[in-house]
Amino acid sequence: MDNLVGQSIFLGIIATGIRLATPYLLAALGEMFTQRSGIYNLGLEGVMLMGAFAGFFVSLTTGNPYLGLLAGIVIGGLMGVIMGIVSITLKAEQGISGIGLYMFGWGLSGLFFRLYVGGITTIEGLKPVKIPLLSELPFIGSTLFEHNIVVYLAFLLVPVCWLVLYKTGWGLKVRAVGTTPQAADTLGVSVDTIRYQCLILGSMMGGLAGAALTIGNTHMFADNIIAGRGFIAVALVYFGRWSPWGILAGSLLFSMADSVQLWVQVIGINFPYELAVILPYVVTIIALAMTFGRIWAPAALGKPFERGARG
Amino acid sequence: MKRMVKFTKLMLVLLVALSLFVTGCGSKPSAPAAEAPKAKKLKVALVIPSTVDDLAWSQSMYEVLKKNDKIELAVSERMGKPVDASAAIRQYATQGYDIIFAHGAQYYGILKEIAPEFPKITFAYGTGSQTGPNIIAYDPQAQEGAYLLGLLAGKMTKSKTVGIVGPVEAGDAIKYNRGFQQGVAAASSDIKLRIAYTGSFGDLVKAGEIAKTHMDAGADVLTGSSQQVPGAIKAAADKPGTYWMSTDMDQSSIAPDTVLAAQVYNWEKIISKMIELRNQGTVGGQHLTLSFADGTLDLKYNPKLADKIPQDVKDAVEKAKKDIASGALKIDVSK
Numbered sequence: 001m002d003n004l005v006g007q008s009i010f011l012g013i014i015a016t017g018i019r020l021a022t023p024y025l026l027a028a029l030g031e032m033f034t035q036r037s038g039i040y041n042l043g044l045e046g047v048m049l050m051g052a053f054a055g056f057f058v059s060l061t062t063g064n065p066y067l068g069l070l071a072g073i074v075i076g077g078l079m080g081v082i083m084g085i086v087s088i089t090l091k092a093e094q095g096i097s098g099i100g101l102y103m104f105g106w107g108l109s110g111l112f113f114r115l116y117v118g119g120i121t122t123i124e125g126l127k128p129v130k131i132p133l134l135s136e137l138p139f140i141g142s143t144l145f146e147h148n149i150v151v152y153l154a155f156l157l158v159p160v161c162w163l164v165l166y167k168t169g170w171g172l173k174v175r176a177v178g179t180t181p182q183a184a185d186t187l188g189v190s191v192d193t194i195r196y197q198c199l200i201l202g203s204m205m206g207g208l209a210g211a212a213l214t215i216g217n218t219h220m221f222a223d224n225i226i227a228g229r230g231f232i233a234v235a236l237v238y239f240g241r242w243s244p245w246g247i248l249a250g251s252l253l254f255s256m257a258d259s260v261q262l263w264v265q266v267i268g269i270n271f272p273y274e275l276a277v278i279l280p281y282v283v284t285i286i287a288l289a290m291t292f293g294r295i296w297a298p299a300a301l302g303k304p305f306e307r308g309a310r311g
Numbered sequence: 312m313k314r315m316v317k318f319t320k321l322m323l324v325l326l327v328a329l330s331l332f333v334t335g336c337g338s339k340p341s342a343p344a345a346e347a348p349k350a351k352k353l354k355v356a357l358v359i360p361s362t363v364d365d366l367a368w369s370q371s372m373y374e375v376l377k378k379n380d381k382i383e384l385a386v387s388e389r390m391g392k393p394v395d396a397s398a399a400i401r402q403y404a405t406q407g408y409d410i411i412f413a414h415g416a417q418y419y420g421i422l423k424e425i426a427p428e429f430p431k432i433t434f435a436y437g438t439g440s441q442t443g444p445n446i447i448a449y450d451p452q453a454q455e456g457a458y459l460l461g462l463l464a465g466k467m468t469k470s471k472t473v474g475i476v477g478p479v480e481a482g483d484a485i486k487y488n489r490g491f492q493q494g495v496a497a498a499s500s501d502i503k504l505r506i507a508y509t510g511s512f513g514d515l516v517k518a519g520e521i522a523k524t525h526m527d528a529g530a531d532v533l534t535g536s537s538q539q540v541p542g543a544i545k546a547a548a549d550k551p552g553t554y555w556m557s558t559d560m561d562q563s564s565i566a567p568d569t570v571l572a573a574q575v576y577n578w579e580k581i582i583s584k585m586i587e588l589r590n591q592g593t594v595g596g597q598h599l600t601l602s603f604a605d606g607t608l609d610l611k612y613n614p615k616l617a618d619k620i621p622q623d624v625k626d627a628v629e630k631a632k633k634d635i636a637s638g639a640l641k642i643d644v645s646k
Binding site for chain 2: 220225268277
């Protein structure tokens with residue numbers, strides 16, 4: 001194959017992989033905070049769907065994609081409040097309430113779309129932004145530095161989340177609340193408040209992830225447009241061992257594999273498409289299987305906090 | 312614990328009351344039948360895998376049924392899973408609907424199970440060819456329009472690269488893709504035609520990504536089938552200079568500068584045929600094909616872009632269309 005052609009395919013794969021990773025990265029980083037504080041939010045898919053619709057709708061009606069992103073964040077936060085009331089205040093079983101939130105988000109977003117938008121409608125959305133200087137670099141310039149702003153934001157948030165979680169007082173409280181909530185409680189940390197904060201933060205990022213998909217990627221909304229990506233994001237949190245860098249690695253692994261399979265199909269390599277389509281999932285499972293050692297989940301993950309109980 | 316039990320009981324009572332209320336509201340239409348039943352509407356149910364506004368497979372059938380004023384229509388959407396669909400179909404059957412459309416190739420299996428229990432009801436599904444005593448299969452010969460669209464694509468591509476955004480290699484998609492391939496080959500033998508599949512019928516994001524990848528790899532004419540194509544069409548629209556060939560229905564409303572032509576399914580004739588058959592006492596056993604020969608399939612050009620197509624290209628497509636309609640040109644879908 002021509003050297004130049006091979007090079008452009010390689011760069012194309014990288015560029016596509018970076019773009020694909022964005023929603024997973026944003027949603028999974030948010031879910032990481034939620035889970036680090038002890039709550040697992042399986043309703044992330046519903047949060048993303050509501051964020052996707054809110055973002056799309058506000059972009060459509062105001063013509064401003066940034067307001068749309070903001071709307072996605074706000075609606076995500078509201079979904080987080082709902083989940084908080086159910087899992088923290090009412091202490092319900094989190095797995096089931098999460099699935100309930102998923103169906104709620106799916107149904108409500110579809111309903112609002114039907115009522116207020118009607119049919120398939122497109123928006124301008126976000127356009128790719130070239131970073132000055134960096135995007136002029138040979139080879140990797142346009143591959144890495146010519147994406148829309150949410151893509152840059154998602155990757156920048158990785159070190160930011162790492163800083164917040166490991167280098168701030170609040171981050172320490174989050175980790176304490178997710179590991180030994182009773183001990184944290186005796187030291188004056190309000191377990192429920194921290195969990196609410198994390199749940200809302202996580203859902204805000206989930207809402208942003210959904211809005212990023214409709215405003216930055218598809219420029220339209222349709223029923224069930226998130227198509228299971230929220231659940232993959234939850235899985236990526238486990239894959240990344242609840243650490244921002246692990247989540248980055250997992251998101252990139254999954255998305256690069258996805259990008260590879262798309263390009264393999266498009267350039268016509270004789271490979272059964274059924275296998276191509278499952279490639280990202282298989283690669284992720286293999287990677288998971290190959291990592292040894294115990295997995296240290298936040299010890300209090302999934303257990304509602306009852307003052308005076310053991311732990 | 313006691314409070315929770317009381318609360319649960321209260322919620323259960325409220326839910327039962329609510330469902331009774333909803334049922335009550337739902338069954339109102341049967342009340343006023345004072346006049347002589349001179350225009351008794353046919354009760355028709357439509358079960359679709361996506362939504363009525365998907366601008367593709369489901370919407371094309373929905374719009375035709377909705378416009379028919381001899382029909383009283385009920386719709387169940389998002390019935391992608393056969394389990395949900397079979398529950399809905401069974402419910403319509405017990406409520407005495409005359410014709411039940413299960414609009415998707417995947418529904419044949421459940422119809423085979425349910426149809427024998429309701430011998431007076433006509434069950435229709437498509438794309439398919441297997442029938443039953445009260446099952447009618449409708450079978451759009453998508454490869455015919457696909458051939459014409461492929462011919463057009465082959466002649467209009469400047470980069471000599473054309474891409475197909477496929478859902479799954481099944482049913483309608485196989486026919487469409489094979490017909491399209493032959494059309495492109497008939498236009499010119501040095502055109503690169505690539506197919507990539509999303510693995511699903513409903514993932515708009517994936518479809519858009521495949522379209523983008525096709526375009527990154529050099530394609531300037533794209534096509535595809537199933538209800539997820541609006542995602543791909545929008546991606547094509549975002550890159551000016553790219554054309555899209557539509558199937559199922561005219562999708563130029565979302566991308567008026569991109570959709571060059573569309574293969575349109577004229578379901579009206581099929582529906583009239585089914586009603587006619589019912590009036591004559593036939594409730595099934597028919598394999599109804601949609602094709603160019605009888606006008607149930609048609610090719611529509613986007614009027615906005617009509618002047619972009621050179622006259623000799625239009626003539627070539629017209630000739631091919633006549634040949635297909637007359638049977639002189641047969642599109643083979645077996646390869």
